[in-house]
Amino acid sequence: MTRDMKISNARIVLADRVIDGGLAVRDGIVDSVGAGMNGPGVEDFEGDYLVPGLVELHTDHLESHYHPRPGVFWNPIAALQAHDAQVAASGITTVFDAVRIGSEADAAQNLGDHVGILVEAIDNAQGSGRLRADHFVHLRCELSAPDAVEQFEDYAHMPIVRLASLMDHTPGQRQFVTMDLYYAYYQGKSGRSDEEMRRFIAERLEDQRRYAEPNRRAIVARSREIGLAIASHDDATIDHVDQAREEGVRIAEFPTTIEAARAARKAGLSILMGAPNVVRNRSHSGNISANELARAGLLDILSSDYVPFSLMQAAFDLPRHVKGLDLPTAVANVSRNPARAAGLDDRGEIAPGQRADFARVAMLDDVPVVRAVWRQGRRVA
Secondary structure: OOOOEEEEEEEEEOOOOEEEEEEEEEOOEEEEEEOOOOOOOOEEOOOOEEEEOEEEEEEOHHHHHHOOEOOEOOOHHHHHHHHHHHHHHOOEEEEEEEEEEOOOOOOOOOHHHHHHHHHHHHHHHHHHOOOOOEEEEEEEEEOOOOOHHHHHHHHOOOOOEEEEEEEOOOOOEOOEOOHHHHHHHHHHHHOOOHHHHHHHHHHHHHHHHHHHHHHHHHHHHHHHHHOOEEEEEOOOOHHHHHHHHHHOOOEEEOOOOHHHHHHHHHHOOEEEEEHHHHHHOOOOOOOOOHHHHHHOOOOOEEEOEOOOOHHHHHHHHHHHHOOOOOHHHHHHOOOHHHHHHOOOOOOOOOOOOOEOOEEEEEEEOOEEEEEEEEEOOEEOO
16 A cells, blocks of 8 residues: 655644645655645545554553453453554544553452463554554553562563553552542552452552662663663652652653652653543643643653544643643644653654654544555555
C-alpha cells in the first residue's frame, strides 16, 4: 500500500502556531507543509484540524480488556487488538502499554502473574503487523512486591520495552497520603470488611519495609546500565523528587502536590499528569488538579491513563481551562513532549522529516471528533 498522499484545506496544528494549508507525504514521511495542495487524489480536510498523532506513555487500558471481570482473562491477542482499535480511533499513533511488574498483593487481581503473557502478545502482534498504532512496553514496577526485580530482569532487555516507572502504592504515602483516601479507594474497589482491610494494610506496610528500597536501587541501576528511560510515580514531597533526580529519572508521573511539581521543574524532569484529570478538572484520588499545574506552568505531558479518548479531549479542553495557553502548546503535551521524553525524535509534530503520523479532527459542541488517523502515511482509523 502506498504511503504517499497530499492533504489540502486543513487547519494544521504546528509546534508554534495553527495555519491554514496542506501537506505532502512521501514514503510515510512528511515532505512539505504549508502551501495548498492540488491535483488528483488530494484529501480535502474541509477546514478540519490536522494534529500530530498522539503519543501515550502510560495507559493501563490493555489490562481492562485482558481482565474484564473478576476471574476472567481474555485471549491476549484479541484483548490487545480491541485495545489497539480504541487507541487508534482516539488519534493515538504511538502507545506505551503499561504492564505490572511485581505480583499483585490482591490475589483477586493477580495481574503480575500475567506480565509475560501480555508482553509476549505485544511483541508478537507488533512484529506481525496486526496493530494500528505503534506499541511499546512500559514496565510499571511495584517496588514493594517481593518479585519485582526478578520480573523486571525478565523483560527489561527486550527492544520493545522503552520505559520503566518506579511505583509504591503502600497505604499512607504518595498517591494516598492519608489512610482515609486509601480506605475509600481500595475498600470500595475490593469490598473488604474493616478487619480485612486492617490485615491487608499491615501486610502491605511490611512488604514495603522489606522490599521497596532494595528493589528500587536494583531497578534503577539496571535501567541506567541498559539505557532504559525511568519515570518516578506519585511524587508527593521535595525529598521524593530529589531522590528521583539523583537516580537519573526523566519523567515525574502524576506528582500529587504542587511542591513536588515545582521541585520536578527545578530538577529538569518532564511533568506528566492525567488527561482525565484535565477533563474532569480534578483528580480521582483527591490530589492536585492538572489544570492547576498547567496554570502554574508545571505541565509537560498528558497521559490518557484509563480513558484513551481523554488524551485528544484534554488537548482541546486545556486552552479553555487555562488562560493564555494556546492549542499548539496543549497539543504538544500529547504529542511532541511525550515523544521526546521517551527518546523518540522521529514523531510528535507536523514538520518535514517527521513520520506522517497524524489525525483529522473536527470540533462539534466543544468535543473533538476524530474523523481519520494515519500512521506513517497509511490510514489506520
